[in-house]
Amino acid sequence: MYRCPLCREVLSPQASAWRCANGHQFDIAREGYVNLLPVQHKKSLDPGDNAEMIQARRTFLDAGHYQFLSDAINQQLAGVLQSTDALLDLGCGEGYYSARAASALNGVEVYGLDISKTAVRYAAKRYKNLHCCVASSYALPFSDGVFAGLLRIYAPSDADEMARVLRPGGYLLTVSPAPEHLLQFKQQAYATVRLHPDSIKDEAGFSHIKRQRLQALWQAPTASTMLQLIEMTPLAYKLNAAMRDVLCQQLPAIQLDFYLDLYQKD
Ligand SMILES: C[S@@+](CC[C@H](N)C(=O)[O-])C[C@H]1O[C@@H](n2cnc3c(N)ncnc32)[C@H](O)[C@@H]1O
Ligand SMILES: [Zn+2]
Numbered sequence: 001m002y003r004c005p006l007c008r009e010v011l012s013p014q015a016s017a018w019r020c021a022n023g024h025q026f027d028i029a030r031e032g033y034v035n036l037l038p039v040q041h042k043k044s045l046d047p048g049d050n051a052e053m054i055q056a057r058r059t060f061l062d063a064g065h066y067q068f069l070s071d072a073i074n075q076q077l078a079g080v081l082q083s084t085d086a087l088l089d090l091g092c093g094e095g096y097y098s099a100r101a102a103s104a105l106n107g108v109e110v111y112g113l114d115i116s117k118t119a120v121r122y123a124a125k126r127y128k129n130l131h132c133c134v135a136s137s138y139a140l141p142f143s144d145g146v147f148a149g150l151l152r153i154y155a156p157s158d159a160d161e162m163a164r165v166l167r168p169g170g171y172l173l174t175v176s177p178a179p180e181h182l183l184q185f186k187q188q189a190y191a192t193v194r195l196h197p198d199s200i201k202d203e204a205g206f207s208h209i210k211r212q213r214l215q216a217l218w219q220a221p222t223a224s225t226m227l228q229l230i231e232m233t234p235l236a237y238k239l240n241a242a243m244r245d246v247l248c249q250q251l252p253a254i255q256l257d258f259y260l261d262l263y264q265k266d
Pocket of ligand 2: 004005006007008009020021022023024
């Protein structure tokens, strides 16, 4: 599955590393993941989500607030994948959705990729049913056509790269915020609220097959959970400490609103 990020030759497993025919070698970390992000491809020293964001997301997801989303994702994937297929989760974060997909989809090999080394370390350490690597969505360290499915939950991607690693007729399932996602939250934070767009994003080389809107009302969130939610979203960068305190105490309910979009490679 893996290919060398330096020369594109296939990588073969050694005792504790992956190695290509040209002698490029990538060690398998103690937690079981492989770092396939060459230093020269990095734009910063420690790209991707940082440890605080990842810890906040893990605590939040562990509490089950988004389990309904994970279940809906798995239901859609079960409809299009066979037990011999491989699935790649792009920007898998700390691995919650990928690991639940691996458990739900009997036999499907699930790969998780994220540019954040901390995120991948978290994922590989806890979830032994995953194949995890550090890499960028813009330069996927996989051979052509090896995946039957791709999952992209709130993560960046490149349409050409996605099409390249998918086999003909393969599927891409994306999750994005629908218009009213975290509406009450935003009403508190901003003078004017901009709703998320409801347009369907074009993915070059793919046809859009169907859209599912998934909504839930999250009743009486506690202050600490609200803080985790803030810390795992881009809102974290826009709010000062005093504002966080206000938000945490005042909201009786928050709207959750997602789009699941299924595409097929042309
Ligand atoms: C909002 S998080 C979503 C994580 C996970 N899918 C979830 O919903 O819990 C976006 C993730 O994309 C990762 N990311 C950002 N830029 C990336 C890139 N160029 N390639 C791969 N992952 C990237 C971040 O490190 C982060 O884990
Ligand atoms: Zn190589």
